[in-house]
Amino acid sequence: MNFIKDISPDPASDKELADAFRESGDSRYLSRLYSRYMDLVFGVCLKYFKEAERSKDAVMDIYSELNTKLRQHEVEYFKGWLHVLTRNHCLMQLRSPRNIKTTEFQPAFMQSGQNEHLMNEALEKEEHFRQMEACMETLPQEQKQTIALFYLENKCYNEIAALTGFEWNKVRSYIQNGKRNLKICMENGSKNTLSGTHE
Numbered sequence: 001m002n003f004i005k006d007i008s009p010d011p012a013s014d015k016e017l018a019d020a021f022r023e024s025g026d027s028r029y030l031s032r033l034y035s036r037y038m039d040l041v042f043g044v045c046l047k048y049f050k051e052a053e054r055s056k057d058a059v060m061d062i063y064s065e066l067n068t069k070l071r072q073h074e075v076e077y078f079k080g081w082l083h084v085l086t087r088n089h090c091l092m093q094l095r096s097p098r099n100i101k102t103t104e105f106q107p108a109f110m111q112s113g114q115n116e117h118l119m120n121e122a123l124e125k126e127e128h129f130r131q132m133e134a135c136m137e138t139l140p141q142e143q144k145q146t147i148a149l150f151y152l153e154n155k156c157y158n159e160i161a162a163l164t165g166f167e168w169n170k171v172r173s174y175i176q177n178g179k180r181n182l183k184i185c186m187e188n189g190s191k192n193t194l195s196g197t198h199e
Contacts, residue, residue, distance in 0.1 A: 014078040022071055030070065034063055037079060041086050048090035062089055076145075080152025084133065135185035142166070143178030150175050 012020075014033060021029035041062055045055035062085065075081045136144055145164060149155040155163065160171045 015076065018070055018075050018078050022074065025071065027067065030063075030066060033078065034066065037082055040079070041082065044083065044086045045090055048087075048094060058086075058089065058093070062086055065089065077148045077152050080148060083152070131186050132182065135182050138185055139178055139181055142170075142174045143181065146171055146174040147178040147182070 012032070014036070017029045017033040020026070021033065038059055041059050042055050045058040045062075046052065049055050049058065065085070066082075069085070136147065139147065146160055146166070149160045149163065150157075157168055157171050157175075160166070161168045164171070166174065
């Protein structure tokens with residue numbers, strides 16, 4: 001991508017670059033940060049769009065979106081946050097009137113229940129992630145931090161202990177308790193959603 005100029009190893013952390021961009025507005029910080037995850041963004045887009053060219057366009061669109069959103073939000077775990085942002089961008093594109101219109105002109109055999117099934121599945125996943133994000137905010141800070149590092153950043157217990165300063169046993173306890181609390185919260189959310197549909 002033409003906005004990536006520096007391909008040498010970058011010692012700054014994701015959070016340092018995100019904070020520097022938010023505070024200064026200098027797009028060079030954003031370019032350095034985004035260059036680390038362009039392959040990830042492209043892969044997520046390709047999974048949803050099934051088209052390489054459309055996915056490449058989305059990579060550029062998401063960069064533009066970041067230019068606005070990262071100025072407004074302080075992000076603790078950029079990789080996980082970017083993954084959610086990318087997924088939501090793709091789902092919004094798939095649900096846009098332009099995309100829905102194109103399916104109207106497909107032959108009847110291609111408009112079987114498969115398209116509807118895939119869209120319903122995508123919507124269910126989106127709702128699941130929204131519930132999970134909301135439930136994450138209800139966790140105590142230690143559980144929220146360790147859960148995010150373990151699942152969103154793919155860190156092992158030893159790495160989390162080193163990053164946070166928590167004892168290894170504490171890390172394990174926070175993650176186990178956090179998982180349990182997340183499960184309870186999401187189950188309660190699902191029950192509330194179901195009860196709301198019957199009212």
